[in-house]
Amino acid sequence: MAEMNFRWAITYAMQEEMERDENVFLIGEDVGKPGGAFGMSRGLFDRFGEWRVRDTPISEEAFMGLAAGAALVGLRPIVEIMFMDFIMVAMEPLCNQAAKFRYAYGGAVKVPMVVRALYGAGWGAAAHHSQSLEAWFVHCPGLKVVAPSGAYDAKGLLKASIRDDNPVVFLEHKLLLPVKEEVPEQEYLVPLGRAAIKREGSDVSIVAWGWQVQEALRAAAQLAEEGIQAEVVDLRSLSPLDEETILNSVRKTGRLVVVQEAPAPCGFASEVICLVSEKAMEYLDAPPKRVTAFFAPMPSGPLEKYIIPQQDDIISGVQEVCR
Amino acid sequence: MARELTKEKLLELYRLLVLAREYELLLSDVSKQGKLPGWIHSALGQEAAGVAAGACLERDDYLVPAHRTRPSQIAKGMDLKLLTAEIYGKVTGLSKGRGGEMHICDPGCRILGSGGIVGQVVPIALGIAYAIKYRGGKEVVLCDFGEGATNTGVFHESMNMAALWRLPLIFFCENNQYAEFTRVDHHISVKDVATRASAYGIPGTIVDGNHVTATYQAVAEAMDRARAGDGPTFIEAVTYRWSGHFEGDPAKYRSPEEVEEWKKRDAIPRFRDELVHKGILNDDLVREIEASVKRQIEEAVRFAEQSPLPTMAQTLTDVYA
Ligand SMILES: Cc1ncc(C[n+]2csc(CCOP(=O)(O)OP(=O)(O)O)c2C)c(N)n1
Secondary structure (H helix, E strand, C coil), X not given: CEEEEHHXXXXXXXXXXXXXXXXXXXXXXXXXXXXXXXCCCCCHHHHHCCCCEEECCCCHHHHHHHHHHHHHCCCEEEEEECCHHHHHHHHHHHHHHHHHHHHHCCCCCCCCEEEEEEECCCXXXXXXXXXXXXXXXXXXXXXXXXXXXXXXXXXXHHHHHHHCCCEEEEEEEHHHCCCEEEECCCCCCCCCCCCEEEECCCCEEEEECCHHHHHHHHHHHHHHXXXXXXXXXXXXXXXXXXXXXXXXXXXXXXCEEEEEEEECCCCHHHHHHHHHHHHHHHHCCCCCEEEEECCCCCCEHHHHHHCCCCHHHHHHHHHHHHC | CXXXXXXXXXXXHHXXXXXXXXXXXXXXXXXXXXXXXXXXXXXXXXXXXXXXXXXXXXCCXXXXXXXXXXXXXXXXXXXXXXXXXXXXXXXXXXXXXXXXXXXXXXXXXXXXXXXXXXXXXXXXXXXXXXXXXXXXXXXXXXXXXXXXXXXXXXXXXXXXXXXXXXXXXXXXXXXXXXXXXXXXXXXXXXXXXXXXXXHHCCCEEEEECCCHHHHHHHHHHHHHHHHCCCCCEEEEEECCCCCCCCCCCCCCCCCHHHHHHHHCCXXXXXXXXXXXXXXXXXXXXXHHHHHHHHHHHHHHHHHHHHCCCCCHHHHXXXXXX
């Protein structure tokens, strides 16, 4: 076991899969010689060459479509979207083409591709470089959606996503990049569709994914000092969703807080609460609670803290349902 | 290099042309009779362009079709029974009856990527061409689309990348003069669509799309270029759709005289006369071809009509691999 940060976990996951399978290639802006805007592909160009680590023009729509086309004939593309906000110009080939090919063609084809998107606030980068758009993709049949919260899961989940025969949207929160975790030297996979309990507790379930898991863990540590034992459920994949782990946690604690960095309406937190309402309502001792961003675009600089959920918001959300 | 067109090849082209025409007429009929569950975007009148393109491709080459491209699909070798069953919405169809006319795929024939969003077939073709070069293959991809698609951003992005990486891709544009209800000079800023290729350093060829062998030769030349590693070509096949945008569109946006003018340039009698003149075709052979085409279509329709509709359970599969 060695400590590794999230950024290298992603790089090594790609490197290992590219070594294992010559059909795997990376495509995106500045991913080649420059090693990526966030350094996620450092060293890969020298190792694999330009056809497997492909720098593109600023043409997200077409290179997303390119990936879908290449996947139709058996390659396994990894698309890097430098800031998730840019994915809006590539929604069409991802959600209308890649996601639907298999179904619309009666199962005659597979579309094995991964779209790695750097998401989230924390850099003060304002309205076009800070968003958490996961819910948009969960809504789309045919796509899988994954959001790791640390280096260990990131490596195992990315490798599993690359081996998956469906289009996977893989979210990488920018604040996670320098965060270190123990990562085994030997190969491992983390299967899609399985949540993890990141902290056990008996009083309340806090459900989160991606960076917000880190915030939830810090909040849980503080809450413990007040005598509230919070269980932190890290979803890891949003689609497919591990319903059982959520339901079992709520059956145990009887209380639910869901944290998301995106605004509330039609967000994934609502989906989790809906699931619990439909399948475990009778276990709830208090109304469930969403802790989300304020319903506004992201402002720049330090102002973003007025918008996105803070540790204190999670704590007061938990206090509210535990009252 | 121009292809030597043998007598057999010419007769095959003629047969495909008649087949494509009769098939579009059939679909128009059964659509009017209310026998089809979905739309028909008829290629009536513009079959020669697609037939030439599809017939020029070799078995291993790829065709990425759009929504009005049955002639190229049939000429590439798509099974008429499975195609017809799909259009009739039957479970035996190429897409199990759930794709309809616009989501037609036949991986065995290397026909992939069609869909209902104009312009989006182009980057799919780009990706297949990328995969070919990635693997060091010799195949070629032909993307068959309308002139309206050249107004999408993704078309231009794709042209740029195809040229940049010298991909084995043929942009085959059937300029049928209308995008839905809008005439080409109302929606394209240049007189010849093919000039758009010059912005990307791609050769742009204009060809009479109602002349099957002229179009065939233009495609052959583009294929040679692609196979030699010299990258993409843009071909504008100039043609005209006789029917409305969809079956049932009264097409009031154009004059009957205009349609009649174009009908005078119908590819079929032109090609027939040419072949008769060369002594390749005669009245008996013409009748024989027509009869065999009719049989083939009847067989396909029978297969489609006798096939079952998908059940609910059969409709809920294949969302994920
Ligand atoms: C993105 C998108 N916009 C609009 C439409 C509606 N539409 C369907 S076909 C068509 C015209 C397409 O013209 P062209 O590409 O020239 O092909 P043609 O129909 O003439 O074969 C339009 C506007 C669509 N399907 N997709």
